[in-house]
Amino acid sequence: MEKNSISQIHTTPSLQGRAEGGSAFLYVHRQEAGYRPVHDRIHDFGEVEQTLNTRERKLQASRCMDCGVPFCHWACPLGNKPPEWNDALARGEWERAYQLLSATNPFPEFTGRVCPALCEKACVLNRFNHEPTTNREDEAAITEGAFRERFIQPRIPQRNGTHVAVIGSGPAGLAAADALNQMGYAVTVFEKDEAPGGLLRYGIPNFKLNKAIIDRRIHVLEAEGIEFKYNCPVSSAAIPSQHNLSFSAIIVATGTPTARDLDIPGRSLGGIHLALELLSQQNRVLAGQEFSKEERITARGKDVLVIGGGDTGSDCIGTAHRQGARSVTQIEIMPRPVEGPDDPQNPWPAYPRTLKTTSSHEEGCTRRWNINTLEFLSADGKHVSGVKVQEIEWQANPAGGRPLMVAKGEPEVIKAELVLLAMGFLKPEHPQYPENVFVCGDAANGASLVVRAIASGRETALKVHDYLSKLTMDNG
Ligand SMILES: Cc1cc2nc3c(=O)[nH]c(=O)nc-3n(C[C@H](O)[C@H](O)[C@H](O)COP(=O)(O)OP(=O)(O)OC[C@H]3O[C@@H](n4cnc5c(N)ncnc54)[C@H](O)[C@@H]3O)c2cc1C
Ligand code: SF4
The missing domain is CATH 3.50.50.60 (FAD/NAD(P)-binding domain)
Structure with missing residues (x-):
């Protein structure tokens, strides 16, 4: 099946196909709205994700097969029902789509933007050809439409006095x-x-x-x-x-x-911060709050090291880019995840733990795995100037239990004037x-x-x- 072009979209009877029983997935391919170009988005903190026009959005919704066993219901922690609201969306029934969506999800404008879309990984079309329905984007579009058209009005309940x-x-x-x-x-x-x-x-x-x-x-x-x-x-x-x-x-x-910290020599040096210290301050700055020069955490002109390979680390990368970092490196102690789309250890319909490349990674970043952090170093005794790290490998533990971490080669130093600790939360x-x-x-x-x-x-x-x-x- 060839990827659909705009001209094909205009000639396919896909919406009719949907009304006739949802066969549009046979000739309409998955189309994501995608991100703003890197050169455009890197200089501001505006949302990176774009939106499809109404016709393309409806076309995407029309791809939903309305499966007999909808794994998306099962995969969504809220029990959202994408087949129902995708059907309404495909038919252009925006208000009904929002009613169906908001029956299970009170804030689809949040999940429509930041959910990793567990439902899409469990979509039968993902199993079939790795082109699941675009539920998350559809959810955001339905909700933006509902706000725009004023379908969302305060619902004042009768009080029970408790x-x-x-x-x-x-x-x-x-x-x-x-x-x-x-x-x-x-x-x-x-x-x-x-x-x-x-x-x-x-x-x-x-x-x-x-x-x-x-x-x-x-x-x-x-x-x-x-x-x-x-x-x-x-x-x-x-x-x-x-x-x-x-x-x-x-x-x-x-x-x-409480964020997980890294209690190793040099931790008290200036320039080493928990991820949320940077992220929350940046969001406050964008909301108009002011911070003194001493308080302000900024990556401007610095080599930045992010310790922790997860999503919080990725958000630090995107923030560091926008603040004007000279370079950004992200290290992770665990091994590099498998390349997707399938994860043999965690097969469909479960969420695959495959290598994830976010919009922030796309903006430029050196990513390394199997790296342990040994010590924070300083040239002036006050501020961090580098981090001593050690490549490791994980070996099976002959006694059973957790794998053993074994050093590989000699330690090395990664230059960094700003270090961000993104190692999760207790x-x-x-x-x-x-x-x-x-x-x-x-x-x-x-x-x-x-x-x-x-x-x-x-x-x-x-x-x-x-x-x-x-x-x-x-x-x-
Ligand atoms: C940097 C970062 C990025 C993330 N990105 C994503 C993402 O893209 N997608 C996704 O699905 N998840 C993401 N997550 C995870 C997600 O944000 C959390 O799982 C979710 O916000 C948890 O919601 P919550 O209401 O339980 O807690 P929180 O969102 O942490 O809210 C807790 C609230 O309680 C308040 N509070 C704490 N103590 C007190 C007190 N004593 N008295 C009064 N108020 C108090 C806090 O100020 C806060 O407002 C991210 C997390 C982080 C850290
Ligand atoms: S995008 Fe997230 S919230 Fe929305 S249906 Fe899928 S799993 Fe549920």
């Missing part, structure tokens, strides 16, 4: 607050930061998620009656005594506040809370994904509702 507190306004807290608010509870969200969104706002760079997208949704939630209190940290130790009197239930959605521990306190999102499960945080927030809201309903019945 008050619930949510601590933390990341995607998990927002999802829990939204679900409970729609059930009629009076919800107050306590947020330690100056603005809502959690890692959506102070982790994920603007070039992946413009913060106006968060503000737009918060305005709807406020209009629906959720009360937000900012600059309002609630200590976990103080929860039962501070709030149980005023709230019938409390949801803790405080994320994973799973938080919680005290024994009273029975009316519920934990959700990353705070409960450890660092994960926006879609999982939203799903966890919704599930927890149902648990709170069950708990409070039983309480009312027992007391009534």
Whole structure:
């Protein structure tokens, strides 16, 4: 099957094909909107992803086969139903598409931008020819259409007189607050930061998620009656005594506040930062906040080393490029993942753990694997100037258990005036809370994904509702 060109698109009866039972996948190929060109996007923090025009978007939606066994339902932590809303989208029924989408996903404008699209990996078309449907982009397009056409209006629920507190306004807290608010509870969200969104706002760079997208949704939630209190940290130790009197239930959605650090010689040198120190400051700068020269973390004119090969590391790379880094290197202690699209260790419909090249990697970066970090070095005794690293290999452990890390060759020095530690987050521990306190999102499960945080927030809201309903019945 040849790749479709625009001229082919205009001559294929694909939308009709969809209406006749979804056979468009036979002659319409997957088409992603793609990113803005590197030379254009590298100088600003605007979103890198582009959008398809309406006709092409509908054409993409028409490729969905409406499988008898839709693995996408199973793969999406929210249980989103792409076949249903892709069908509505393909027919141009935008409002119905949004109704179907928002039935399971309260914030598709977030997942439509940053979800790794677990559903697409599980799509039968991915198994068939590695051209799954474009669910994530379709989701974003449906939601942007819904905002544009004003299908999204505040829904004011009837109140039931019961008050619930949510601590933390990341995607998990927002999802829990939204679900409970729609059930009629009076919800107050306590947020330690100056603005809502959690890692959506102070982790994920603007070039992946413009913060106006968060503000737009918060305005709807406020209009629906959720009360937000900012600059309002609630200590976990103080929860039962501070709030149980005023709230019938409390949801803790405080994320994973502690990043994994690297306690090796030289760690106290200037120029070595946790990834979120850079990312959150950059997002705050873009929101208009000012930082002194001493406080400001910048990659401008520097050789940058990112330690950690995951998505947070990738966001550091994109940020360093936009700040004007001289060079960017990313090292990872684990081996290089297999080249995709298939992962023999993790076959379809599971999510493949294959080599991922993000938009930030495309912008230029040296990537190395099997590299252990030994020591931070300094030429002036104050600031980092290089990092001593050691290539390693992983060998099977004869005693069983974790593989052994074995040095390979001599240590070497990577020149770096800015080092960013992107090695993940510790799973938080919680005290024994009273029975009316519920934990959700990353705070409960450890660092994960926006879609999982939203799903966890919704599930927890149902648990709170069950708990409070039983309480009312027992007391009534
Ligand atoms: C740099 C980075 C990039 C990422 N990119 C992606 C991506 O592209 N796609 C994706 O799916 N996932 C991504 N993730 C993961 C995703 O952002 C998280 O899994 C998700 O935000 C977790 O949601 P949450 O609500 O549980 O926690 P968080 O988003 O961490 O929100 C927790 C909130 O609780 C507040 N809080 C904490 N303590 C208190 C307290 N004591 N009192 C009051 N408030 C408190 C915090 O200020 C914060 O607002 C990324 C993560 C990082 C770090
Ligand atoms: S939230 Fe993610 S996994 Fe779920 S349908 Fe959307 S893109 Fe797919």
